[in-house]
Amino acid sequence: MLFLEYPKCSTCQKAKRWLDEHGIPYTDRNIKEQNPTAEELTAWFQKSGLPLKRFFNTSGLQYKALQLKDRLPGMSEQEQLELLATDGMLVKRPLLIGEDFVLTGFREAEWQAALADKEA
Numbered sequence: 001m002l003f004l005e006y007p008k009c010s011t012c013q014k015a016k017r018w019l020d021e022h023g024i025p026y027t028d029r030n031i032k033e034q035n036p037t038a039e040e041l042t043a044w045f046q047k048s049g050l051p052l053k054r055f056f057n058t059s060g061l062q063y064k065a066l067q068l069k070d071r072l073p074g075m076s077e078q079e080q081l082e083l084l085a086t087d088g089m090l091v092k093r094p095l096l097i098g099e100d101f102v103l104t105g106f107r108e109a110e111w112q113a114a115l116a117d118k119e120a
Helices: 010-021 038-048 061-065 068-074 077-084 108-118
Strands: 002-005 027-030 095-097 102-104
Touching (some): 002 010, 010 108, 038 077, 038 095, 038 102, 061 068
Antiparallel strands (some): 002 095
16 A cells, blocks of 8 residues: 655644554655656546545645635646646645555544455
8 A cells, every 4th residue: 555645744644653553554655755646646536436626635835825726626637637746735645545445634434444454
């Protein structure tokens, strides 16, 4: 599994601690240093079944500075994915990518359900 995080993010730290406590193996990636590509984001979005808006860090400074709340509705999915690929700080985190799932943000119950059969 791939775990994308911003190390200074308290929610990311909490999610990482949860994964470790449950003995779930993952590969760690700093989302600011290694921003997801448009191709990765497209694949994850398609696999997730989630609305594209769930991939945006709507509480982030970049999101607000770019006035994306108003701009996103007028953008195509491709334009939104390309925008996400420009800056890791625009992407909702943490992201956990498995073979058959994608989790955005950390909601313990959601992660527990998705990872129930992956615990050590």
